[in-house]
Amino acid sequence: MFLSIMRLGGVVEMARRLRNRPETIRATPPAPGPAAAAARRLRGSLQLRHVDAGSCNGCELEIGGTFSPVYDAERFGLRLEASPRHADGLLVTGPVTRNMAGPLRRTLEAVPRPAVVVTVGDCAAGCGVFRGGYGVEGAVGDVVDVDLHIPGCPPDPAAITAALRGLAGR
Ligand code: SF4
DSSP, rough: OHHHHHHHHHHHHHHHHHHHHHHHHHHHHHHHOOOOOHHHTTTTEEEEEEESSSSSSSHHHHHHTTTSSOOOOOGGGGEOOGGGGOOSSEEEESEEOOOOOHHHHOOOOOSSSOOEEEEEEEHHHOOOTTTTTTEEEGGGGGGGGSEEEOOOOSSOOOHHHHHHHHTTOO
């Protein structure tokens, strides 16, 4: 009997949490206007292969949050793909280190054309705090062409979701 009451307490607590969850989801900002040509082609579905080109992993934490049950970016047609051959493009973080410049180019070559490249974080845009480091090749734009940059150090999941929705047109 005591055990049943304990279980009931657990169920009530879970129901309370689930009731509160939609409040967090509603906090996700609305999608900005479609980004023209890419949005027309992608038609509301964007599959991205993530490449960490030399990040401190702060941006990865926020990308993890973006695809977590809280922000749940997949409900907007956004997905992370394991293989570049199944992706629409790349999601790149960090400055590009010397040993990641080649793998980044080769990963992009494996994406079917036309491919989009999205960068996340200030390091990807201009090397950020790693600028001038002996192991840094340059910003992502110095190695491959970039279609969309999401600024911040790191950008939060709401900003990442909004930017990707804008690119996907959804
Ligand atoms: S932008 Fe900030 S969080 Fe992202 S890799 Fe650079 S230092 Fe880390």
